[in-house]
Amino acid sequence: MVKNPYIPTAVEIISIRPESEVDYTYRLAIDLDVDNGQFVEVSIPKVGECPISVSDFGNDYIDLTIRHVGKVTNQIANLEVGDKLGIRGPYGNGFPIEEYQGKDLVIAAGGTGLAPVKSIINHFYRNPEEINSLTLLLGFRNPANILFADEIAKWEEADHIDVILTVDEGDEEWAGNVGLVTGFVEQINFTDLANKEVVIVGPPIMMKFTSLEFMKHDIKEEQIWVSFERKMSCGIGKCGHCKMDDTYICVEGPVFNYTKAKNLVD
Template sequence: MNNPYIPKKYEIIDIQHQTDIDYTYRLACDIAPQNGQFVEVSIPKIGEAPISISDFGPGYIDMTIRRVGKVTNYLHDLKIGDSMFLRGPYGNGFSLDQYKGKHLMITAGGTGLAPVKSIINHFHRNPQEIKKLDLLIGFKSSKDILFAEEIEAWKKNEKFNVILTIDRQEEGWTGNVGLVTQYVPALEVLDEDNLEVIIVGPPMMMKFTGLEYLKRNIGEERIWVSFERKMSCGIGKCGHCKIDETYVCLEGPVFNYVKAKQLMD
């Protein structure tokens, strides 16, 4: 019988510096995740941390990791050729079939872009599978922008409408300014019967962005959110992700809004 707590060792084959504190690591890996799932990354004698999978393909996965504590500080000192220990993937992710052939609106705040990047890239590579994709991305500042090169590539996709905004005006910034919530009312709905919405980001951002979509009479059953920030052990043993009677790591992190509205603070 396999021990669910024992991780496997995987080699780092590429590292991309997104910001001063956000690095994307590509690992040679046989894990085949769902979009929006996460893994547990561990370093012997240091600790363990739940990390979202930001992209994946045959023989590899990508993880975008922010330096925020003991484990992630150690990870940021690793180099190509070094190894990480992983277990997983865990959780219920986003189902691509739910969005194929439809008008999809994705709103992501900060590092919330990471768990949905694989979905965006799938439809970027396969635009024939979607009617339209509205992508609304918000960051605190221009220095916090993740995946800048990919965002520019997404803007060139004829099926994509990409709105990138930062919270406050900066010297030299010529793009959009303001919270993502103020841009939701302007999004054009092609077909209400074939519309799906994804929201990922900090809890307050998801709460108020969800309310903006509801104001547009978009049904709760058409809205999906991810509570990936609540993850802890990944297998429902520690209880740190529990909200009332719901274990987020087992039932989520992806929830339909019908359920998620009961879990939001």
């Protein structure tokens, strides 16, 4: 019998970790064959369903970093460890992590855009021999909205990872960088350009201008990868809610090479 692709699996929440006032990471007890950058559909019966990027995963769990800002996610905020969420997926195409091995990889992430790439960062954090170098350019709205602060501190201590952390607006206690991500691209080492790969994830306007900034430094379009956040309702290319031109983001994406992404418009 063919399984109905719309029927979710009830999965137990085994931990909940606050990241900010509205962002929480839920660890779910499930063994999924996940690629870096894929997403799942998360549901609560009689409430609704929403797409959430997998922020990390292991042999018997996945992490979902969820912002409590909508109908479904506000209901998720009421759940506790031991409660269950409906999960179906994973869906979409992830990042081609094998193409980044042996390269100088740059990951530029804005706000919640860090979640879809966190598993890539942690992979190369644990396996430094697989990469030549890793540079992280991370931007957030303000210090209170910095996600994964403990892990960022861990990445900063790694010898093979360079971290540039900035916020759009600082406060009295913030002693770090202030300014948009685009203003710090010039701090990256742009030697050996042919060996570079660049991943950019964040709001559409951030991805557009950050990509242009990298290309000013002679990074080629085919060296840039982006990920789109859309209302991916079905996840399997049937409903059309995520469609851009003739492209179903949930099926062909959410990860695209810039050579394809630059032509996707609403």
